[in-house]
Amino acid sequence: MINKTLAELASGLDSGEFSSVELTQAYLDRIQAEDSKYNAFITVTATEALAQAKAADARRSAGKAGPLTGIPLAHKDIFCTAGVKTSCGSKMLDNFIAPYDATVTHNLAEAGMVSLGKTNLDEFAMGSSTESSYYGPSHNPWDLTRVPGGSSGGSAVAVAARLAPAATGTDTGGSIRQPASFCGITGIKPTYGRVSRWGMIAYGSSLDQGGPMTQTALDAAMMLNAMAGFDAKDSTSVNKEVPDYTLRLNEPLKGLRIGLPKEYFGAGLNPDIAACIQSAVKQFESMGATVKEISLPRTDLAIPAYYIIAPAEASTNLSRYDGVRYGHRCDSPVDLFDLYTRSRGEGFGDEVKRRIMIGTYALSAGYYDAYYRKAQQLRRLIKNDFEAALQEVDVIMGPTTPAPAWVVGEKAKDPVSVYLEDIYTISANLAGLPGMSIPCGFVDGMPVGLQVIGNYFDESLLLNIGHQFQQSTDWHTKSAV
């Protein structure tokens, strides 16, 4: 049961093979038995989950079930959940219980999905390994000494270790795609504005986007159907009709124009990963796609631009955590300044402090033009490069990451080397484009992801490509457990 995809679980529930309560209990048992070695979950909500499962079974008997009704999932602990702790991986919010639901969790609950709990992440989503979490790192099911990627690492682990059939993630610079790649699952970051950010704790507001993390592209399509859509509570969400993402999955890929940016295959890319990508591309060629080399000349500038813009936004997004209204407050503050400095000093971890300082510096008078404004100009140019490239090709393919998952602690002393790992993913966030990572091979026993970047609101095409690839390959069926 626990190796089934969402689609398979849906038919199992439909045929009465098992109930939602049985299914939910099976996952809860598994979490209880196994999660101590993965540390995928920060909070497990067994009682609530079983109640939701019971309601889902009742809904099914009443003939009102949708395709996702009764299927369990896990939420990245960045999505606010009414009545359940939302920590964002930080000591700062270790005591925080939101009085409201994020639109994403609300929509998935409306669809009848059962929430098993909240998954681990890098503190405030700042990181690529979950190592910055206040709750300790999560461990990669393919090799427990290695990181699962991040920031949505707990969600990726939960799916890869079969602690949940699917999970939500968020992606500011690759935080869905990179852990999906490291853990051998499918993850899609939709177009900026496609999924509401309401109730999703902000890191870099102009970059953050929620999305599904699943075993297959079909599952991602099913989940995105429930997650996507305009939300009046998020001014940056786009009022555009949501297609049924499962409808185009089976379209043939004949004539698909694939672009391979030469900058994504240069120095710095692990040659074995390059080989995996090349063979995946060959697979698409055999399915009738055409391939051409393209150029994204400002790829090198994406990291510096991102590491100005995201920290700048983060530095002010995180100002609200001041110990005044909720969250961590230091003991016996002597005055206001003491309250602020000690509450924030104690509540935030090193990586968060580092980014707050970078962002504060970049926005300061006298530096704004040299850093923030310049980074925004770069962002515009990077966007232009992508728009030009997507005139010539339908999708851009390449590796999701330059190397497979590293060993926990290996990069602890060199944060910049971690930043450089984001090189292939952050451009899609800067440009606002949708990007997907699907499993396409292994290097030294660790999974490798193929990244597919498409045009704005072309999620259907990305999922179609993912599904077709998964119809003719079996990388996505490999299980770590």
Add this chain to the structure above:
Amino acid sequence: MEWEVVIGLEVHVQLATKTKIFSGAATKFGAAPNTQACAIDLGMPGVLPVFNGDALHKAVAFGLAIDAEIGKRSVFDRKNYFYPDLPKGYQITQMDHPIVGMGHVDINLDDGTVKRVNVTRAHLEEDAGKSLHEEFEGMTGVDLNRAGTPLLEVVSEPELSNAKEAVAYLKKIHSIITYLEISDGNMAEGSMRCDANVSIRRPGDPVLGTRCEIKNVNSFRFVEKAINYEILRHIEILEDGGKIVQETRLYDAEKDETRSMRSKEVANDYRYFPEPDLLPVIIDHDFIEQIAATMPELPDAKSARFITQYGLSDYDANVLAANKTLAQYFEDVVATSQDAKLSSNWVMGDLSALLNKNNLETAQSPISAQDLGTLILRIKDNTISGRMAKTVFEGMWDGEGAPDDIIAAKGLKQVTDNSAIEKIVDDVIAANPEQVAEYRSGKDKLFGFFVGQAMKLSRGQASPGQVNDILKQKLQGE
């Protein structure tokens, strides 16, 4: 030494929207602390602002009223600083692309001239909450009801030359916002607050002197006093060879002085940058036209109309038109009385005096415009004298009823019957032979005595005009 004063004003106008500028919480004044603050106002994790279209509508109306450029694309920015009553750690405001660009207002000076004051800009922003220091011993309370209340900050050019001009400017802004009904303009409740930037320089000096900003002055009278205090302070310092320190000061109304605000930070770096949670506001021509079509007659236009339509003086027209309800009241009085001059005299004279004395707004007047108009009619048709009218007016103020009822109840009908008055006059002459002789021998001043006697005899009811005429005639008669 001669000094030139330069004043610029920043006026914060609280827009009268039902809900806050970025949330659905109510904006009503005076609610129990923190009962009108939702998750957005509290700056909870993951919440997002949504711009209130009504605030936009009201800001554009103001822009049109001061003949300003409307920003076709305006952008919200974050102004970052830490304070307990600023829940997000930043205020959402507008920096480089305000909703209202350069405009102007005309102010009426005491010497009867009109001065044009340029308005640099007006931008939308959210208000902060309130820190309550008094009620909590050793602690500070935070009330976030006001957090997120929409404000329009109106910034003038430094073109005002004295405190009186500053007040005239403020009154004109107040008049415009209440005409447009975009704000209740209630200064006591903080719906309109003013920061004044004051500096002085030698006449002809092209460089502005160092300025001081006086924060949050909440009445016209205090603005005038605070500015005058500040001007004298500057003059004293400079004439003693000192230097002005650029700083923010607070006006203490009780001591009538300004004081340097205690502030630990030397200079705040607000780290402004575009608010990523909100899209730029794009306004098209049709939207502006739509608002333009619903604009009411504004004070300047109304004043001009009062001059031409009713033949009022510039001064009277300006005073009446400055207040929308007073202007409407006046026009309602005229509609009944059919006499603009008498109506303006009564409205600006007796009525305004009593309203001011009792601290009442025009809308709270116990005397309806129609009743006042009727009273004026009764003067015009000689039913009562001007003096009787004062008695009737007082009766109306005290709630004794409609003017005709009071006239009847108090028996105030004026005696206009010539033969009756002649008889009274005859009686007065007969009763005062000595005075009559003196008068006739040239002591003209005694005429008043006879009028008084006649009015007394008629118990005040004889028409004073007729008494005059008949007395003159009879005293000269022989």
